[in-house]
Amino acid sequence: MALAMLSAVREYGLTIVSATSLMDAPFKCGLEQLGASVILVEDAIRTGNQEGRLSELQRVLYNNPSAFWPKQYDNPDNPAAYSRLAEAMVEKVGRVDCVVACVGSGGSLTGVIRYLRSLFPEVRAVAVDTNNSVLFGHRAGPRLLRGLGNSILPKNLDHTIIDDVHWVGQCKRSPQRESFTVVVRCSSAPPAAPLRLSVTGTLGCIRTKLSSRSCLIQAIVINRQSIPTTG
Structure with a gap:
């Protein structure tokens, strides 16, 4: 939410990739009201589907070559x-x-x-x-x-x-x-x-x-x- 607020203030385009098990409808709505684009991958077994989320993120990056991905898992x-x-x-x-x-x-x-x-x-x-x-x-x-x-x-x-x-x-x-x-x-x-x-x-x-x-x-x-x- 903080990232969405900052992006709204600075007029950044923000795309958030998450899973259906991790984000409920009210939170998703709040992000979208701040201007964020939210993509939810299916997660029927409720593990977080990290691999599916990363795969979807790579698709987003491929379609938006100038986009910046902070890589929070692997960024020193x-x-x-x-x-x-x-x-x-x-x-x-x-x-x-x-x-x-x-x-x-x-x-x-x-x-x-x-x-x-x-x-x-x-x-x-x-x-x-x-x-x-x-x-x-x-x-x-x-x-x-x-x-x-x-x-x-x-x-x-x-x-x-x-x-x-x-x-x-x-x-x-x-x-x-x-x-x-x-x-x-x-x-x-x-x-x-x-x-x-x-x-x-x-x-x-x-x-x-x-x-x-x-x-x-x-x-x-x-x-x-x-x-x-x-x-």
Whole structure:
């Protein structure tokens, strides 16, 4: 939506390629009202159909040779841009011990961690993925959550910098609160020991259990979810 707004202000032509499983009618209508052209590829099995979307995008580029494609999955400028965000986080909270972030293109977590480790070499990187996402070894399948997970492996995602991976297993909307209750499992924890995080805004503190030890972590969460604490 932000890209559509910017394109409208600067009078750029904007074509957005997505999938039927990822964009509902009201959101599509909002983009089109801003002047964007929206192409939705079919996605009956609800995996995101990344390959189909990229194929359609190549068709658009072929028919519009002067068009610019930012290549958010493989463009090194994607993670590089997040160094400014990491710098702002350090100015806000000081020393950072751990970053917990949802992963889609890999740009945000990769970029933030690369910058922070230039200042704090011991900072931990915790990636949050969703079930049926290929980013950390699952097979592609139907995904219930948007904004994280992928059905292709982006070059922006640097697996070597990630210390822990957690998969979102259950999501429940609470009608009393504008938040979500999310249970995530640690890749190194037994199935009976789900990990829960308490998040206080985009820049805030997280209390959690990692590797059987309790700790208070200053972190950035590239996510809009609020999650209750246990332990």
